[in-house]
Amino acid sequence: MSRHVVAGVAEVPPGRCKLVTAKGREIGLFNVGGKFFALANRCPHKGGPLCDGRITGLTQSSGPGDYRVIRAGEFLRCPWHGWEFEIATGQSYCDPNTMRARQFNVTVAAGDELVKGPYIAESFPVAVEKDYLVVEL
Amino acid sequence: MKIPFAGAIDCDLHPAVPDVAALMPYLDPFWREHLAERYIDQSPFTLASYAPQLPHAVRHDWRPQKGVPGADLDALRRHALDAFGTRLAIANVLHGAVALFNADMAAALCTAVNKWLAREWLDREPRLRASILVPPQDVDLAVAEIERCASDRRFVQVLLLVMGDRPLGHRTYWPIYRAAEKHGLTIGVHAGSTFRHAPTGSGWPSYHLEDSVLQATAFEDTLVSFLAEGVFQKFPGTKLVLMESGFSWLPTLLWRTNRSWRGVRTEVPWIDRPPADIVRDHVRFTLQPLDVPDADVLNRIMDHVRSDELILFSTDYPHWQFDGDDVLPEGLSDAMLRKILIDNPLATYPRLGAAAVADRTRAAMREELPP
Amino acid sequence: MNKPVTEQQVKTAQKLGFVDCDIHPVQRSPKDLYAYLEQRWREHIENFGGHLCQGLAGQLPFPRMMASGMRADAYPSNGGPPGCDLELMQRQHLDLNGCATGMMICLSRGGMEERNLEFGAALAHAVNDWQIHDWVEKDRRLKAGVVVPQEYPEFAAREIDARAAENAAFRQVIISPRSIEPLGRRKYWPIYEAAARNNLVLGLHPAGNPNGHPSSGTGWGTYYMQEHYTFGTSMIGNVVSLISEGVFERFPGLKVAMIESGFSWAPSLGWRMDKQWQRMRKETPHLKRPPSEYLREHFWFCTQPMEEPENPADIHDVLDWIGWDRLMFSSDYPHWDYDDPDVALNFKMTEEQRSAIMRDNATALYRLS
Numbered sequence: 001m002s003r004h005v006v007a008g009v010a011e012v013p014p015g016r017c018k019l020v021t022a023k024g025r026e027i028g029l030f031n032v033g034g035k036f037f038a039l040a041n042r043c044p045h046k047g048g049p050l051c052d053g054r055i056t057g058l059t060q061s062s063g064p065g066d067y068r069v070i071r072a073g074e075f076l077r078c079p080w081h082g083w084e085f086e087i088a089t090g091q092s093y094c095d096p097n098t099m100r101a102r103q104f105n106v107t108v109a110a111g112d113e114l115v116k117g118p119y120i121a122e123s124f125p126v127a128v129e130k131d132y133l134v135v136e137l
Numbered sequence: 138m139k140i141p142f143a144g145a146i147d148c149d150l151h152p153a154v155p156d157v158a159a160l161m162p163y164l165d166p167f168w169r170e171h172l173a174e175r176y177i178d179q180s181p182f183t184l185a186s187y188a189p190q191l192p193h194a195v196r197h198d199w200r201p202q203k204g205v206p207g208a209d210l211d212a213l214r215r216h217a218l219d220a221f222g223t224r225l226a227i228a229n230v231l232h233g234a235v236a237l238f239n240a241d242m243a244a245a246l247c248t249a250v251n252k253w254l255a256r257e258w259l260d261r262e263p264r265l266r267a268s269i270l271v272p273p274q275d276v277d278l279a280v281a282e283i284e285r286c287a288s289d290r291r292f293v294q295v296l297l298l299v300m301g302d303r304p305l306g307h308r309t310y311w312p313i314y315r316a317a318e319k320h321g322l323t324i325g326v327h328a329g330s331t332f333r334h335a336p337t338g339s340g341w342p343s344y345h346l347e348d349s350v351l352q353a354t355a356f357e358d359t360l361v362s363f364l365a366e367g368v369f370q371k372f373p374g375t376k377l378v379l380m381e382s383g384f385s386w387l388p389t390l391l392w393r394t395n396r397s398w399r400g401v402r403t404e405v406p407w408i409d410r411p412p413a414d415i416v417r418d419h420v421r422f423t424l425q426p427l428d429v430p431d432a433d434v435l436n437r438i439m440d441h442v443r444s445d446e447l448i449l450f451s452t453d454y455p456h457w458q459f460d461g462d463d464v465l466p467e468g469l470s471d472a473m474l475r476k477i478l479i480d481n482p483l484a485t486y487p488r489l490g491a492a493a494v495a496d497r498t499r500a501a502m503r504e505e506l507p508p
Numbered sequence: 509m510n511k512p513v514t515e516q517q518v519k520t521a522q523k524l525g526f527v528d529c530d531i532h533p534v535q536r537s538p539k540d541l542y543a544y545l546e547q548r549w550r551e552h553i554e555n556f557g558g559h560l561c562q563g564l565a566g567q568l569p570f571p572r573m574m575a576s577g578m579r580a581d582a583y584p585s586n587g588g589p590p591g592c593d594l595e596l597m598q599r600q601h602l603d604l605n606g607c608a609t610g611m612m613i614c615l616s617r618g619g620m621e622e623r624n625l626e627f628g629a630a631l632a633h634a635v636n637d638w639q640i641h642d643w644v645e646k647d648r649r650l651k652a653g654v655v656v657p658q659e660y661p662e663f664a665a666r667e668i669d670a671r672a673a674e675n676a677a678f679r680q681v682i683i684s685p686r687s688i689e690p691l692g693r694r695k696y697w698p699i700y701e702a703a704a705r706n707n708l709v710l711g712l713h714p715a716g717n718p719n720g721h722p723s724s725g726t727g728w729g730t731y732y733m734q735e736h737y738t739f740g741t742s743m744i745g746n747v748v749s750l751i752s753e754g755v756f757e758r759f760p761g762l763k764v765a766m767i768e769s770g771f772s773w774a775p776s777l778g779w780r781m782d783k784q785w786q787r788m789r790k791e792t793p794h795l796k797r798p799p800s801e802y803l804r805e806h807f808w809f810c811t812q813p814m815e816e817p818e819n820p821a822d823i824h825d826v827l828d829w830i831g832w833d834r835l836m837f838s839s840d841y842p843h844w845d846y847d848d849p850d851v852a853l854n855f856k857m858t859e860e861q862r863s864a865i866m867r868d869n870a871t872a873l874y875r876l877s
Contacts, residue, residue, distance in 0.1 A: 045399075047851040052581040061406035064308070064367030079580030080846055082400035082573050094399045094411070192787040303727035304734065336725040337745030338718070338738060340689045346788045347690070347745075347752050350781050351725065354741035358724040358734070365733040385776040388817070388826075392772065393737065396816045400845070401573055401733045413818060428780040441822050457787060 001136055003119045009108055009131040012036065015073055017051050022135050027104060029133055030055070030087045032074050037087050038135050039076070040102035044092070048080030050101055058084070058093065076101075105136040139462040141474060143222030146482035146489070149327070149380045149423045149451035150217050152228045152258055153207035154182065154250060163249035163256075168242070181205075182233030182246070184298075186329040186352075187456070191345060196457035206455045210258060217454035218264055221464060225482075225489065226452075228267040229296050229327055229380065230254060236331040240275035244282065247272045251286055259291045266489065268296035268325050271313065280312045287320040293488040294323040294378065299355045300330035306362030311371065318374040321487040326359060328352040328381035353428070356382040357390050360420065364394060367407040369419045376485055377420045381453060383428035388441035391416060417444045421485045423451035424465075424477060425458040432468030439473075449485060450478045525608035526849055527870035529810045530713070530767050530838030531650070533597070533643055534616045536588040540642070541617060544634035552627055559623040561720045568716055570735040574844035577716075582842035590842035594646055601841045602649060605849050608867070609876055610650050611838075612639060613682060613713050613767060618655035620684035621717040628657035629667075636671055636678075644677045651679045651874065653711050658683035658696055665702040672706035679874040680709040680765060686719040691746040692753030704759040709808075709873060712746065713767040714739035743769035744777060751781065751802045754794040763873060764807050768840055771809035775829035778803050804831065808873050810838035811865065812847040823855050832861050836870040 004022040007029055012018045018029045019041060026041035028051025043050040057072035075093065076085045084093040085101050092099035109119070111128040119134055126132060154160060157178040161169055172178045187194045195206040199216050207213065218226060234246035247270045254267050269286045271279035279295075286292045295317050297305060305326060317324055329352075335341045336351050356379050369375055394412035402408065408415070429435045439445050452464055465474070483489060535541060538553050545553075562569055574580055582590035582600065591597065602610060619631030632655045639652040654671045656664035664683070671678045681703045689695055691712075703710050722728040723738035725745075743766060756762060778800030785792070785799050795802075809830065817823055827835065837853070840846050853865065871877050 046846075047848045048579075048846075049581050054580070059403040059406045061409075064371050064407050067406060079574065080844060081396075082403075082844065084399075084402065092399070094402060192790075193784070300725050301727070304724065304729055305726070307730060330725065334725055334727050335721045337690055337749075338721050338723045338725075338742030339685065339687045339691060339745055339749070340721055342690045342745070342749055342752065343693065344752050344788075344791055346781075346784055346791055347748050349784050349788070350748050350777075351745055353776075353780055354744050355725045357741050358726045358729070358738060361734050361737045362726065362729060365729070365731045383776075383780050385779060386773060388822070389740075389770065389772040389776070389815070392815050392817050393740065393770065393813075394733075395818065396813065397733060397736055401731070401736070404573065404731055405733055426780075426783060428776060428783060430779055434779075437825050440819075441817065441825070443818060 003134050003136050005109070005114055005119050005124050005126060005132050006135050007133045009036075009133060012133065015055055017055065019051055023137055025137065026051070027135060029106065030076075032087050035088070036106045036108065036133055038104040038106040039085070039087065039090055040104070042102065043078040043080065043083065044099050044101055045078065045081060045083050048078050050076060050078050050085065053077045053079040055087075056084070107134050108132070109134045138465050138467045140221050140464060140478065144224045145221060145450050145478040147217065147221065147223045147226035147452050148378065148449040148482050149229055149425065150213070150226050150454040151207050151456065152210070152213060152230055152254065153205045154230065154232055154253065155205045155208035157182070160246065160249040160253055163252035164245060168245045184231055184233050184236060184329055185332060186348070187231055193349060193457050195455050199455040210261060213454065214262065217452055220462070221452060223264060225264055225266060227293060227486070228254060228258060228265055229325060230268070230270055231327065231329055232270055235270070235273055235298060238274065240272055240278060243272035243274050244278040248282055248285070251282065251292075255289060255291070266291050266293045268292070268294040269322070270296050273297060273301050276309060276312050280316045283313065283316040283320065283322070287322070290488055290490070292322070293486045294325040296325045296327060298329040298331060299326050299352065299359050300332070300334070300336065302331075302333045304362035305359050306364070306366035306368050308366065311368070314368055314372045314375055318372040321374075323376040323378050323486055325378045325380055326356070328356075330355070352381070353383045353386050357386055360390060360416070361394060364408065364412050364415060365405050367405065369415050370407045370409070375419055378423065378449065378485065379420065380423045380451070381425060381456070382422055383426050384422040384448070385428040385438050387422070388438060391442060413443070417442070417447070420447070421449050421481065422447055423449050423453070425451045425453035425456070427458070427466060429466070432466040435466055435469070445473060445476055446481050446484065448477050449482045525606065526837055526866040527609045527611070527876065528607050528839045528841070528849070529611045529765065529836045529870050530812060530840050531597070531601075531610045531612055532591050532615060532841065532843060533612055533639070534589055534591040535638065536592040538617060541631070541634040541638055544637035545630060549627065549630045559627070560621055560717050561623065562718055570732045572844065573732060577844055579842050579844055579846050594643060597841065598647065601839065602647070607649060609870070611679065611870070611874065612643060612650055612652050613711065614639060614653065614655050615713065615715060618682070619657050620655065621686060621715060621719050622657065625657060625660040629660055629663040632656050633667060636667065640675055640677065644675070650677075651876075652677045653680040653682040654678050654708065655682045656699065658687050658691070658699060661696055661698040665698040668699070668702035668706060668708065672708060678708065679876070680711040682711045682713065684715040684719065685712045685743055685746050686715045686717065687746075688719055690749030692749030692751070692755050694753070697755070697758065700755055700759050700762050704761045707761070707875070710762060710764045711767055712743060712764060712769070714743060714769055739768070740770045740773060744773060747777065747803065747807065748781065751799045752792060752795070754792070756802045756806050757794055757796060762806060765810065765836070765873065766807055767810045767838060768812055770813060770815065771811070771830060771835065772815045772826045774803065774807070774809065775826065808834050808836055808869065810836050811852065812838040812840045813845045814847050814852045820855050832864055833869055835865045836873065837866045
């Protein structure tokens with residue numbers, strides 16, 4: 001396992017995925033309510049570019065004709081077949097036990113730590129004053 | 138193969154109304170007069186799907202010398218009940234009233250059919266149970282008829298044809314399902330069409346063969362309608378029985394709806410679990426016709442659908458689905474036979490009075506069939 | 509957005525040189541066809557537009573789930589709908605996946621459901637020109653299908669004869685299975701005669717626009733979930749019609765590709781047809797053999813949308829029943845339920861079986877080598 005500095009925190013606002021590459025893999029970075037998550041850009045269903053999908057809430061219903069959206073911004077729909085994944089866990093909404101998007105640990109590190117610490121910065125300029133996202137894979 | 142033991146529950150056979158005259162005692166004075174005045178009392182009310190000369194409509198050795206096939210109780214006893222050692226049989230009367238456009242006329246005739254069925258069949262033959270024939274043309278009238286029949290526990294099901302004005306899961310039909318759920322009646326959807334629409338999305342086929350084969354696709358579309366419309370969420374007590382559907386199409390439906398559900402879920406968010414699970418809980422299929430070449434394939438199909446609880450025994454008398462006594466495929470396990478012949482039907486129809494029937498059925502199973 | 513191309517993936521796909529039996533190029537706009545339309549029809553488009561059997565103009569009454577039914581990542585960066593940009597198609601699919609041959613199925617603006625038959629004929633003719641000039645001539649991996657309006661069989665037959673003679677890139681005939689009569693009916697026989705005469709496969713692919721009938725014998729559904737399902741059931745109606753009407757007795761050389769209509773239903777249909785035909789044989793004396801034999805000999809099935817049994821191994825039963833020589837890989841690029849060639853066939857099979865599905869069966873059917 002190695003740690004990779006992939007983006008500045010400011011580059012990942014809520015509601016928008018930032019795609020980065022680390023160790024040859026495409027990874028999508030997400031900001032859900034100030035917490036950061038990283039998912040492989042590959043849908044576990046049929047290999048689609050999951051992180052290109054729409055960030056949505058969760059549609060719920062108490063019965064036919066009733067529609068509600070909760071948990072805005074916490075889900076991702078694969079752009080191919082529309083499967084829904086919970087960003088925080090990578091779990092497919094319809095098959096939480098058997099279908100999960102690959103997740104990576106992501107932490108926030110301050111610039112000055114990164115300048116000194118053992119993280120690998122892949123051609124990514126790190127400034128001492130800012131916060132950065134570090135992905136482990 | 139023959140049925141190996143007595144006590145089976147036949148979930149689909151077809152007594153027939155011999156003529157409108159037989160219904161006259163059960164019609165009120167206006168309709169008696171009106172039908173006679175318009176010579177409608179001379180009409181056979183035969184559904185086009187089952188016109189009696191059609192090969193599938195009547196097995197040749199079950200065809201009476203004269204009269205309407207299925208109209209004679211003694212013949213039905215001999216051919217359908219005694220011959221198979223049947224403990225109980227559910228009568229589905231496929232009467233043409235459901236194909237009329239005048240809803241009031243249809244409702245009057247349906248009521249008459251149900252009254253006739255109760256008096257002249259159920260009262261005379263304790264092995265018989267029945268479906269309530271309802272007029273699909275008017276849902277309020279259909280519900281009224283369900284309410285009228287509900288207190289007679291020998292009515293166990295509401296009968297609808299698979300092809301009518303619109304897919305049966307549609308909300309316009311929900312009062313029927315509400316009433317059925319309330320009274321513990323199953324929803325029995327039987328093959329047949331009122332031909333309000335062409336049988337296919339490309340229009341009208343030339344041959345009866347095609348109409349007949351394509352009933353299966355109508356059942357598929359109907360089941361998808363029940364799933365998509367959320368009938369099973371709205372009325373969780375619903376048991377849907379598809380009759381004469383030829384269920385070997387079921388794996389495709391389960392696989393296809395499971396796959397598409399995951400992508401279309403936000404359109405129909407009341408579907409809260411895989412459609413295949415919903416089908417296994419709520420839907421059953423009568424045995425005839427058996428659209429598989431042998432028991433090996435049947436066993437594979439049941440593996441594909443992941444349940445041995447879905448199939449309900451039926452003879453489909455007097456329709457022609459098998460020859461002689463050969464009502465079952467060779468090579469089914471004893472356990473599977475028990476399920477098809479007895480356990481699955483008992484579990485499906487709340488109003489069969491499962492506990493009492495089960496005791497008597499187990500006793501009957503030890504009887505040998507008459508030679 | 510591209511998926512990351514791993515070396516392994518490229519090696520696998522390119523090694524195979526697979527045939528993709530379902531790719532959908534579309535025009536950027538009607539103007540893409542103007543070069544191939546007479547002035548009279550260019551004006552007709554501007555003054556009248558299409559005339560279909562539905563209540564919305566230029567919009568589907570059963571809206572799709574994803575971006576008009578397209579992969580959300582397939583929109584070209586320089587504008588236009590998914591499928592209009594050859595360069596993106598190459599990058600995102602043909603090159604990326606190592607596609608050796610792509611069979612184009614042109615569903616848009618081909619006039620197959622157009623109520624004005626002369627207009628429909630003009631559109632079909634234009635789309636056939638467009639396929640050659642805008643696609644085949646720019647990427648020789650692509651093969652074309654002669655798009656014809658099935659409700660105008662005399663024109664269709666002429667168009668098929670002309671295109672077959674003119675360009676070997678045309679390998680099949682594309683009609684809409686949402687026809688006004690079941691496709692086996694005699695009205696359509698001139699089309700089958702022309703296809704058979706020219707050794708062109710009949711390609712049947714579900715169409716979006718209705719043609720006067722509800723999608724199902726049970727009537728109109730409510731939700732797209734139901735409409736999507738009828739793409740399969742309505743194709744079954746046409747298969748039954750083609751067989752029952754004796755089209756394959758009359759045209760024994762005719763072969764049919766079932767594209768994007770699934771395949772697991774075929775064995776069940778064969779058993780059911782045979783059983784009923786046994787009883788009803790006298791109605792159709794023109795059928796000399798059980799219906800399932802015509803199904804077995806004249807129909808090929810594309811893999812997309814791939815079936816997903818709850819137990820994945822169950823797919824083997826279906827393939828054994830259908831025949832491993834009958835299935836052909838298709839991606840359905842750029843539609844939303846796209847099947848990726850590296851991932852879609854995720855069940856165990858021998859190398860021979862994989863080659864058959866990914867390449868050999870289509871190569872034989874479309875006579876590609």
